[in-house]
Amino acid sequence: MNDFPLLVEFVPRTNLYREPETISKLPIVQNGPPGTFVIFSDGRKVALPTDQIVFADDTGAGARVGFGGMSFTGMEEGYLVFYRVRDLRPEGELSPQRGRKMTLEPQMVSSIHVDGRHVWPVGSLS
Numbered sequence: 001m002n003d004f005p006l007l008v009e010f011v012p013r014t015n016l017y018r019e020p021e022t023i024s025k026l027p028i029v030q031n032g033p034p035g036t037f038v039i040f041s042d043g044r045k046v047a048l049p050t051d052q053i054v055f056a057d058d059t060g061a062g063a064r065v066g067f068g069g070m071s072f073t074g075m076e077e078g079y080l081v082f083y084r085v086r087d088l089r090p091e092g093e094l095s096p097q098r099g100r101k102m103t104l105e106p107q108m109v110s111s112i113h114v115d116g117r118h119v120w121p122v123g124s125l126s
Contacts, residue, residue: 004055004066006082007113008104013041014063016056038063040108049102051089062110070102072112072119079103080112080120 019035036050048065055066069086082102112120 004068004113005115006067006070006072007055008065008067009110009112010038010063010065010108011040011110012061014058014108015039016058016063016065017045018050018056036065038065038108046104046108049084049099051087051093051098052084054088072114074120075106076103078106080106080109 015038017037017039019037036048036053036056037045038048039045049067049070052067052069053065054068055064057064067082069084069088070082071085073081073083075081080103082104084098084100084102106121109120111118
């Protein structure tokens with residue numbers, strides 16, 4: 001396994017989708033990069049913070065995404081919670097509406113690794 005600061009392994013039969021780059025003819029500033037989504041087998045689509053992704057792969061059983069400037073804080077109100085701790089891109093390339101918190105339903109995720117160590121689910125051997 002690669003040692004990313006934060007690696008989220010999604011459940012089997014998930015894929016990644018990244019919106020294509022588009023060049024607007026309008027002078028829109030700070031729109032941010034195209035969106036990245038995890039697509040689940042039932043058709044659900046969950047947005048990910050594209051500007052924080054340092055690794056993305058869906059060639060195995062399920063999608064795996066490595067984040068560079070996010071931290072996993074645990075469970076809050078039944079959700080897995082992650083916070084943006086630093087930006088990986090210059091301010092001018094980021095959307096001013098970028099989220100500071102990412103939440104995922106536990107049933108969407110197979111495992112979470114921080115600095116190469118398995119941290120969720122607790123007690124699992126992955």
